[in-house]
Amino acid sequence: MEEVKRKTVYFKYCGEANTEKVLLAVRHRCKETDINKVVIASETGRSALKALKIFDGAKIQVIVVTHYPAETWGPRGSMPIGLKRREYAENLKKLMESGCKIVQGTRPFAPPSRSIGWNYPTPEGVIDKTLEIFGTGTKIAIEAAVMATDAGEIDEGEEIVSCAGTYKGLDTAL
DSSP states (O other): OOOOOOOOOOOSSOSGGGHHHHHHHHHHHHHHHTOOEEEEEOSSSHHHHHHHHHHTTSOOEEEEEEEOSEEEEETTEEEEEOTTSGGGHHHHHHHHHTTOEEEEEOOTTSOGGGGGTOOSOOHHHHHHHHHHHTOHHHHHHHHHHHHHHHTTSSOTTOOOEEEEOSSSSOOEEO
16 A cells, blocks of 8 residues: 555644634645545534635535534533524525535434433443544544434545534534
8 A cells, every 4th residue: 555644733722713724724635635525513604604715616515514403511601502593594594505515413422311411321422522532623523424424415435524623613624
């Protein structure tokens, strides 16, 4: 097998500050490898809209994976999540008009027992926490790819790039 060398970028800080850098790197990677589908984990649609601008002119199908409508807590307090919430209707409309595929679903590695406060280990919970060791963005990027595959938007085994982040924005592309 031929030796392959790739550039890996590690950011000093996680989160939204890296969104544009991640998307520019993804565009470059897609161009050099002929990958034409990119999964974007996006709760509000903002990261996905940024992706559309940066990918403009490239032949990249954007698949937006979002959470069911809920609230999450982060460093700046609670935040409504789920692209199909009223607060994000305009973003959803723009994404759909741009031809993005929208996938909404339940996170595959979040154990159902979490919702009732049952804190005993389950197989899904072990996977969830194991992936989180590598970073929240890594865990969410993997979950988003699984959700897009389950929804039929990408084929099993198809080469894609999956992007996610920590709290807000994108800081990971796999």
